[in-house]
Amino acid sequence: MSFDYDDQNIFAKILRGEIPNQTVLETEYTLAFRDINPQAPVHVLVIPKGAYVTYDHFAAEADDVEILDFTRVVGKLCADLGVSTGRGDGGHRLITNAGRDGVQEVPHMHVHILGGRGLGRMLTAG
Ligand code: 5GP
Numbered sequence: 001m002s003f004d005y006d007d008q009n010i011f012a013k014i015l016r017g018e019i020p021n022q023t024v025l026e027t028e029y030t031l032a033f034r035d036i037n038p039q040a041p042v043h044v045l046v047i048p049k050g051a052y053v054t055y056d057h058f059a060a061e062a063d064d065v066e067i068l069d070f071t072r073v074v075g076k077l078c079a080d081l082g083v084s085t086g087r088g089d090g091g092h093r094l095i096t097n098a099g100r101d102g103v104q105e106v107p108h109m110h111v112h113i114l115g116g117r118g119l120g121r122m123l124t125a126g
Pocket of ligand 1: 010019021022033034035036037038096097103104105106107
């Protein structure tokens with residue numbers, strides 16, 4: 001299996017500081033920022049700083065430390081953003097679109113954290 005990473009994608013440009021972003025949390029390996037077109041009151045994108053196209057690419061090839069950091073950042077953000085499932089918060093949805101069938105717009109691995117309202121059923125057609 002091989003994955004082709006296009007370093008001209010918009011999130012690569014954000015990571016290089018060529019495009020501004022509203023950072024929510026940054027670590028050595030991970031960056032989280034507000035989605036430019038939010039679909040819910042809480043809509044944050046979490047990306048690894050490494051050059052991974054999709055979640056399966058990341059899972060297959062990232063170092064353990066990158067995966068651990070990414071996972072902990074997602075958990076911390078759910079708490080910080082008030083969409084945890086702990087302490088009576090309302091919960092959230094994590095989405096990671098991948099490839100053509102997943103209708104991925106930006107080919108740099110990212111997880112959407114969505115919450116702050118009821119999000120409806122998981123999938124719509126089309
Ligand atoms: P995808 O369909 O690839 O899962 O989602 C890409 C997301 O990136 C979309 O929700 C879109 O609104 C967001 N997005 C696209 N360009 C930019 C940008 O320049 N800045 C930010 N913050 N978000 C972006």
